[in-house]
Amino acid sequence: MDQQVTDGRIRRGDQTRRVVLSKAVDVASVDGLDGLSIGRLAGELDISKSGLIAHFGTKEELQLATIRAARAIFVTTVVAPALETPPGSKRLRLLLEGWLAYSSDRRFPGGCFFARASHEYAARPGPIRDALAVIDEEWVRLIAETVAEAQEAGxxxxxxxxxxxAFDLSAFLDAANLRSLLGDDSVYDRAYRSMRDRIAAVSLS
Known part of the structure; x- marks a missing residue:
């Protein structure tokens, strides 16, 4: 009986955590990581502040958990589908097209979660910036590795x-995301054409 009670509490706790982080990633994509607070999320989700504190402890722990949740969404949305394709130029194109769709379809209301958070914390040393820097490095390195695989495939x-x-291609993506938030949706087509032309210029087939 005690085991059943414990398991039930764990499941409820996990569900609460998922609900909170789902809301947190959307809030942070618009208002930034500094826009997150335990009090705000408790009020918007009708959850007690003490309950949220039990899950996350501090605002920084909440912010770091939100970054991890956003990364998981990004991997599921952009990276995993592309990796189902064999290494090569097609995988590269799918990664880039997946990123454009992730930004333009507003998987996060504020566009790319990581662009928003990185602009906010780039000049602020600490665990938040470090976590964002690791994710940015992962993404650019993945593009570079995919390029290298396409080279190996001839x-x-x-x-x-x-x-x-990889730097050039990611710059096109970042520019499209930023300018789309300023109201110009045509930038996604421009970014796509720029990337297509850049890849075509170095392609052997």
Missing amino acids: EIDPTVDPAQL
Whole structure:
């Protein structure tokens, strides 16, 4: 009986945590990580502050948990579908197209969660910036590795620097996300054409 009670509490606790983080990622994508507070989320979700404190402890712990939740959503939405395709140029295109869809479809109301959070914390040393820097590095490195795989497959010029190409392509993505938030949705088409042309210029087929 005690085990059943304990298991039930754990399940309820996990469900509460998922609900809170689902709300937190949406709030942070619009108002920034500083816009998160245990009091605000408790009020909007009609959950006691003491209950949220029991789950997250401090605002910083809540922010870090929100970053991890956003990363999981990004991986599921953008990365995992592309990785179902064999290594090569097609996988590269799917990664980039998936990112454009993730931003333009407003998977997060404020566009790319990580662009918003990174602009907010880039000049503020500490655990939040460190967590965001790791995720940014993961993404750019994944693009570079995918470029390198396309080179090994004979699809991209082997003299191209994968890191430089990854930097260029991610810059197109970031520019599209920012300008879309300023009201210009045509930037997604522009970014797509820019990436297509950049890849075509180094492709062997």
